[in-house]
Amino acid sequence: MPDQFTEKWDQYSLMAELALKLEGVSPQFGKTVLQKLVYILQAIFRVPCGYGYILYNYGPYSEELADDLSFFASMDGVRVEWGRGSGYEIKKADKTIHFRERGKGFLTQYASQIGDVIEEFGGMNARELELRSTIIYVYQEEPLEKKDMLCRVKEIKPHFTDSEIHNAYQELERWLVSPAT
Amino acid sequence: MNKKYEIRDPIYGFIELDRWERDIINHPVFQRLRRIKQLAWTDMVYPGAVHTRFEHSLGVMHLATLMYEKIVSKKRGYLESRLGYNGSGLENDKKFVRLAALLHDVGHAPFSHAGEGLMGKNPGTDKPYKHENYSAAIVEYKFKEVIDEHPYNQNYHITAKQISDFLVGGAGLGRRLFWRSLVAGQIDADRADYLLRDAYHIGTNYGSYDLKRLLVTLTIAEHPETRAPMIAVEEGGLHAAEALIIARYMMFTQVYFHHTRRAYDHHFAGAMKSLLFDVAKRKTFLPPTSLENIDDYISWDDWKVLGLLNQGKGGQDAHALKERKHHRCVFNTSEVPTEAELDRSNEVLDMLSQFEPFVDEPNKSWYSGGESDIMIKRDIAPGQKETVPLPFISSVVRGLLPIRQRRIYVSLEDREEAELLLKRKGC
Numbered sequence: 001m002p003d004q005f006t007e008k009w010d011q012y013s014l015m016a017e018l019a020l021k022l023e024g025v026s027p028q029f030g031k032t033v034l035q036k037l038v039y040i041l042q043a044i045f046r047v048p049c050g051y052g053y054i055l056y057n058y059g060p061y062s063e064e065l066a067d068d069l070s071f072f073a074s075m076d077g078v079r080v081e082w083g084r085g086s087g088y089e090i091k092k093a094d095k096t097i098h099f100r101e102r103g104k105g106f107l108t109q110y111a112s113q114i115g116d117v118i119e120e121f122g123g124m125n126a127r128e129l130e131l132r133s134t135i136i137y138v139y140q141e142e143p144l145e146k147k148d149m150l151c152r153v154k155e156i157k158p159h160f161t162d163s164e165i166h167n168a169y170q171e172l173e174r175w176l177v178s179p180a181t
Numbered sequence: 182m183n184k185k186y187e188i189r190d191p192i193y194g195f196i197e198l199d200r201w202e203r204d205i206i207n208h209p210v211f212q213r214l215r216r217i218k219q220l221a222w223t224d225m226v227y228p229g230a231v232h233t234r235f236e237h238s239l240g241v242m243h244l245a246t247l248m249y250e251k252i253v254s255k256k257r258g259y260l261e262s263r264l265g266y267n268g269s270g271l272e273n274d275k276k277f278v279r280l281a282a283l284l285h286d287v288g289h290a291p292f293s294h295a296g297e298g299l300m301g302k303n304p305g306t307d308k309p310y311k312h313e314n315y316s317a318a319i320v321e322y323k324f325k326e327v328i329d330e331h332p333y334n335q336n337y338h339i340t341a342k343q344i345s346d347f348l349v350g351g352a353g354l355g356r357r358l359f360w361r362s363l364v365a366g367q368i369d370a371d372r373a374d375y376l377l378r379d380a381y382h383i384g385t386n387y388g389s390y391d392l393k394r395l396l397v398t399l400t401i402a403e404h405p406e407t408r409a410p411m412i413a414v415e416e417g418g419l420h421a422a423e424a425l426i427i428a429r430y431m432m433f434t435q436v437y438f439h440h441t442r443r444a445y446d447h448h449f450a451g452a453m454k455s456l457l458f459d460v461a462k463r464k465t466f467l468p469p470t471s472l473e474n475i476d477d478y479i480s481w482d483d484w485k486v487l488g489l490l491n492q493g494k495g496g497q498d499a500h501a502l503k504e505r506k507h508h509r510c511v512f513n514t515s516e517v518p519t520e521a522e523l524d525r526s527n528e529v530l531d532m533l534s535q536f537e538p539f540v541d542e543p544n545k546s547w548y549s550g551g552e553s554d555i556m557i558k559r560d561i562a563p564g565q566k567e568t569v570p571l572p573f574i575s576s577v578v579r580g581l582l583p584i585r586q587r588r589i590y591v592s593l594e595d596r597e598e599a600e601l602l603l604k605r606k607g608c
Contacts, residue, residue: 002539002540002541002542003537003538003539003540004530004540005523005526005527005530005540005542005587006542028406030406032406032407048307050307050308052306052308052311054349054350055350055351055352055354055358056350056358056361056362056553057358057359057361057362057404057409057411057553058404058407058409061553063549063553066546066549066553067544067545067546067549067583070546070548070549070582070583071517071544071546071582071583071585074517074582074583075519075520082569082570082572082573086405086406087404087405087406088406088570095520125406126406126407127406127407127408130407130409137352138352141351141352142352152352152353152355155354155355155356156352156354156355156356156358157409158263158264158265158356159263159408159409159410
């Protein structure tokens with residue numbers, strides 16, 4: 001039986017860090033982008049964020065992360081706004097820097113991985129990340145031959161063109177073959 | 182001829198099924214759901230809560246079908262042009278959704294969610310398995326024959342593996358991913374059924390919402406960010422969608438997170454742990470990774486547990502269950518605690534350490550924004566529509582903050598002393 005409370009300061013600090021670092025880098029740092037970047041951090045860069053993912057409407061999705069974001073926003077850790085016609089935006093709030101400091105140990109330990117994710121994927125929009133994270137998810141579940149992989153992704157994501165899927169796969173190949181450790 | 186059968190249901194009147202579905206329902210592993218109470222030990226607080234996963238599973242199949250039919254009748258053209266469906270494809274996926282909905286809960290442990298704490302760690306996620314993982318494995322290992330080889334399947338070619346993927350969000354889903362939110366989403370048939378059903382059996386009105394209105398306003402929209410197609414609600418169903426979220430909030434705060442009910446979850450988990458060790462010399466259920474493990478897992482149901490408890494097994498926690506002498510909550514934060522309250526809860530826990538307390542953290546978001554948003558499709562000008570998430574136009578939903586309450590319980594014997602100590606310390 002639990003005799004200690006679950007602490008999530010590391011996860012909150014990561015959200016704070018992303019909100020701060022992606023300002024001016026991400027075309028729109030929203031809920032979908034957060035979901036996919038944390039997924040990539042876990043799946044490719046092996047950062048232990050502790051979230052379980054399933055395949056959902058727009059690719060890998062963690063309900064627990066969505067809930068953590070809502071609670072973090074209620075503590076003024078970030079502001080989450082909906083822009084008409086453009087989707088969600090996560091922005092820094094009054095306590096963002098405070099919460100980043102609270103999880104400094106975690107952020108320091110995984111600074112290079114977080115930096116790499118921001119560099120490689122931080123400039124992508126939600127749609128680009130939806131496709132890339134889905135490819136990673138499919139690969140991690142069952143590494144298939146390239147042709148079969150592309151077919152499976154197309155079945156799941158029929159609203160992407162064949163060339164979009166092919167190009168995204170090409171970009172990701174190095175991560176799929178040799179995940180960072 | 183595909184003969185139809187009907188089962189009487191307290192929520193919908195009658196639930197219709199065909200021979201294939203009847204054969205699945207008659208499978209012993211599905212019948213096991215008659216021996217798993219939907220709300221575990223909730224009847225210790227609300228005596229009417231003795232219904233089972235069996236009737237809920239039938240209800241989810243029925244409701245998922247109604248949702249599916251409403252969407253198809255309204256958006257057939259879109260489904261054909263954007264997702265490549267034709268008439269037989271839509272009939273095929275309707276059957277698929279029915280079967281997946283029917284089987285979505287076959288993996289529950291004894292006493293439903295109360296038994297989930299005894300599931301072992303999944304090496305893939307480094308987190309405990311969930312009942313969905315067991316449901317998926319049970320469908321593959323135990324229902325393969327009655328699905329894959331059933332004579333009625335000749336026209337459908339549905340496989341147990343496809344249903345298993347559907348239940349856990351596996352990569353083999355294909356375009357059926359689109360329909361997954363009918364079984365696992367914020368306005369899914371699962372939630373829509375359990376709110377009405379639990380409220381009915383408990384005798385509360387908290388779970389009520391306008392199901393008929395919700396059904397006729399279901400539609401398809403495209404997400405403004407990713408343009409991915411998704412199930413949405415027309416503006417006319419805005420308040421029905423709000424009501425469902427509020428019903429969920431009320432049911433969780435008043436029923437599922439009731440402080441006494443949660444204490445019984447704790448005692449059941451303790452008793453179950455003791456029984457597992459007594460019977461199988463294990464601390465957790467076997468993982469859902471082989472037929473042998475699954476056979477062992479499904480041998481556990483409420484009847485088996487109650488039989489063992491009745492033999493005097495299960496330790497101190499079994500005694501608490503039998504005598505209704507549960508631990509008492511002596512400290513709790515607000516439902517939506519501040520950072521200071523979270524820190525304070527740890528200090529209080531330290532203060533009470535001599536009493537060997539246990540902690541409880543009921544946490545839930547009434548509304549998960551983002552990928553699982555309920556999207557509302559509304560008119561903004563003649564012939565022009567926009568799709569927005571429910572909280573954007575609903576101040577009620579926007580104001581429902583996620584619960585992250587923290588509670589500390591001590592034994593009935595220690596309660597007075599613990600409360601005195603906290604009073605002396607100004608808590």
